[in-house]
Amino acid sequence: MTFRPLLLALILIIHTAAAQQLYFPPLTGAQWDTLSPASLGWNTAAIPELYSFLESSNSKAFIVLKDGRIVLEKYFGTFTRDSNWYWASAGKSMTSFLIGIAQREGSLSINDTSSRWLGTGWTSLPLDKERKITVRHQLTMTSGLDDGVADDDCTLPGCLVYKADAGTRWAYHNAPYTLLDSVIHYAAGTTLNLFFINRVRSKTGMNGGYLRNGYNNVLYSTPRSMARFGLLMLNKGYWGTTAILDDTAYINAMTRSSQSLNPSYGYLWWLNGKNSYMVPGLQTVIPGPLAPAAPSGMYAAMGKNGQFINIVPEMGLVMVRMGDAPDNSLVPFLLNNDIWVRLNAVISGPSGADRPAAVPSFTLSQNFPNPFNPSTSMQVTLPQEAPAELRIFNALGQEAALLHSGVLAAGTHTFRWDASSFAGGVYLCRLQSEGVVRTIKLVVVK
Incomplete structure (x- = not known):
C-alpha cells in the first residue's frame, strides 16, 4: 500500500471513530434525537431565566446540541422550526467552507491572486497593488481595500480603492468577501447557490440558499439547518462518515488565527479565547477574548442582529441563535456573551461541577x-x-x-x-x- 492510500485509510478510520461518538439526524424528515438536560446533569431550574433573556432580546430561535442531539430547542412568537431566516454575516462562514471545497477539488488555491478569477481591473488599484491581493486575503479581511468608502457593500471597481498593501491591515469589509461568490463561479464553473446545494445542502439535509440583496448574497435557512452546519463543523467537515470537506489542514486553518493583526479571526470565522480582537468599523485593538463567558475553545459564525452558530469542540456543543437585534448595538459579540452567561448557569448542573470556566455577569x-x-x-x-x-x-x-x-x-x-x-x-x-x-x-x- 502506498503512502497516499494509507493516509486516506487512516483519516477514514479516525473520522469513523469520531462519528460514532456523534449523532447525525437523517437527511430527510423532522426526526432528530434528543437528550434531556436532566440526563446530562444540567441545572433545569436555570432554563426559564435563559429563555426569558432570549425572548426579551428579540430571539426567534435557539438550539443547543450535545454530541449532535438536541438538548435545548425553543422558538419565540410565531417562529417555528420550519421558519426560514437570514444568516447575515454568519453566512460568510459557509462561504469559507465552500471555498475550502473548491480548493480540495482542485478548482482553485487560496493562494491564487484574486485577479486570476475576477480579471484584471476588478479594483481601482494600480495593477501592481491589485496583483498582491489573493483569495486568502479575501478570506481573512486583509485585502487592504478601503472599508471607509461610502458603500462598503459595493463591489464595483470604483468602490474598491487602495488603503494599504494586502496583508498589512485588518478591516471588516463586505465587498471583497462578497466577490468570493464570483471566485467560486469562475473557478468551479457554477453558481454559488448550485455549489452550495450540490456540495453541502444535499449531503447534510439542510434547506435554504443564497438570495441576492443589493450587492450581497444572503444565506437563508431554518434554525435546524443552521444547527446541521454547526454539527458538520463539529465533526471537522464530515457528515457522519461522509466527507463533505475532507481537508483537515484547511478546516484547522479556517478555525485558527489567520493573521496577527486580529488573532480572533480565522477564515471568515470568529475565534474565542485569544488575547485581543477587533470589531467591524474600527481599527481599535481590544484586549481580551471575544466572549469571556464562553469556553475559550469556542469558534463562531456571527451575523448582524445576532445570528450565531457557536461550536465548542472540547464540550461537543453547538449553539444556534436566530432573531432580531436586542437593542441598537452594532456589535453582536455582547449578546453572544450574555447568552453564554445564562447558558453556563444551565450547563453547570446543580453543583456547578460541570460548568466551563465562566466570568460573572459584569x-x-x-x-x-x-x-x-x-x-x-x-x-x-x-x-x-x-x-x-x-x-x-x-x-x-x-x-x-x-x-x-x-x-x-x-x-x-x-x-x-x-x-x-x-x-x-x-x-x-x-x-x-x-x-x-x-x-x-x-x-x-x-
Whole structure:
C-alpha cells in the first residue's frame, strides 16, 4: 500500500471513530434525537431565566446540541422550526467552507491572486497593488481595500480603492468577501447557490440558499439547518462518515488565527479565547477574548442582529441563535456573551461541577441616546464590589476620555460622557473589571 492510500485509510478510520461518538439526524424528515438536560446533569431550574433573556432580546430561535442531539430547542412568537431566516454575516462562514471545497477539488488555491478569477481591473488599484491581493486575503479581511468608502457593500471597481498593501491591515469589509461568490463561479464553473446545494445542502439535509440583496448574497435557512452546519463543523467537515470537506489542514486553518493583526479571526470565522480582537468599523485593538463567558475553545459564525452558530469542540456543543437585534448595538459579540452567561448557569448542573470556566455577569449597557450630540449616558452593572475602569477610545484606538478608574460597589452605576469638545464619528467605550472586558460603540453626530 502506498503512502497516499494509507493516509486516506487512516483519516477514514479516525473520522469513523469520531462519528460514532456523534449523532447525525437523517437527511430527510423532522426526526432528530434528543437528550434531556436532566440526563446530562444540567441545572433545569436555570432554563426559564435563559429563555426569558432570549425572548426579551428579540430571539426567534435557539438550539443547543450535545454530541449532535438536541438538548435545548425553543422558538419565540410565531417562529417555528420550519421558519426560514437570514444568516447575515454568519453566512460568510459557509462561504469559507465552500471555498475550502473548491480548493480540495482542485478548482482553485487560496493562494491564487484574486485577479486570476475576477480579471484584471476588478479594483481601482494600480495593477501592481491589485496583483498582491489573493483569495486568502479575501478570506481573512486583509485585502487592504478601503472599508471607509461610502458603500462598503459595493463591489464595483470604483468602490474598491487602495488603503494599504494586502496583508498589512485588518478591516471588516463586505465587498471583497462578497466577490468570493464570483471566485467560486469562475473557478468551479457554477453558481454559488448550485455549489452550495450540490456540495453541502444535499449531503447534510439542510434547506435554504443564497438570495441576492443589493450587492450581497444572503444565506437563508431554518434554525435546524443552521444547527446541521454547526454539527458538520463539529465533526471537522464530515457528515457522519461522509466527507463533505475532507481537508483537515484547511478546516484547522479556517478555525485558527489567520493573521496577527486580529488573532480572533480565522477564515471568515470568529475565534474565542485569544488575547485581543477587533470589531467591524474600527481599527481599535481590544484586549481580551471575544466572549469571556464562553469556553475559550469556542469558534463562531456571527451575523448582524445576532445570528450565531457557536461550536465548542472540547464540550461537543453547538449553539444556534436566530432573531432580531436586542437593542441598537452594532456589535453582536455582547449578546453572544450574555447568552453564554445564562447558558453556563444551565450547563453547570446543580453543583456547578460541570460548568466551563465562566466570568460573572459584569455588564455595560448600550449608551442612550445613540447617536448623540453632545452628551450620552451608559450604565455599568457589577455583581460584586470590584475595581473597574471605563474608558473612551477614538477610531484610531487612542484614549479620548477616562470616565472612571477605581473600586465600584456591587450594583448599577450611571456614567455620562460630554463629547462637546470632540469631533464627530465612532468611538468605543470599554469597561474593564476583574479580567472582564465589555465594549460598546458610541456615535457622535456633529
